[in-house]
Amino acid sequence: MDRGDIALALALLVGVALTGQVAGLVRSAGFSAASGLVWPIGYGSIVLAAWYVWIRPIDLRAPTPGDADPWGADSEESPEADR
Template identity: 75%
Template sequence: MDREDIALALALFVGIALTGQVAGLVRSAGFEGLGTLVWPVGYGSIVLAAWLVWIRPMDLDARDPDDPDIWGPDEEQTEPDR
């Protein structure tokens, strides 16, 4: 893991904890409806941030059929030593 991954993980953790704290504070202040709205908005923004930073940049395209197979067996078959 590099620094960016650690920073994003920390930001997500703080975002999740902060969402719970804000929802609890809003509900304890007497705004039950608003406290219920804080949960999906808070967690939705955390999921969106994770998607934008971690998942979206991944290269999930199918590879070109003309590319060599890097996971297949070697071209040369060798006999094992007996």
């Protein structure tokens, strides 16, 4: 388990647990209507943070002809080279 896995697990645990705790506190304070807003705001912020930290940095574009080979050089000859 590396640091990224631990950070992901901790972020999800804190996000889910904290959202539930805040919703319970708001409901126990007598604001049951506001408690219904805590859930989408809490989970929406978890999704937004996960997107920003883990998904946004991924490079999903197609490579251009000048880019380096992302897979590295092949050590085996291709079958077309034997023909």
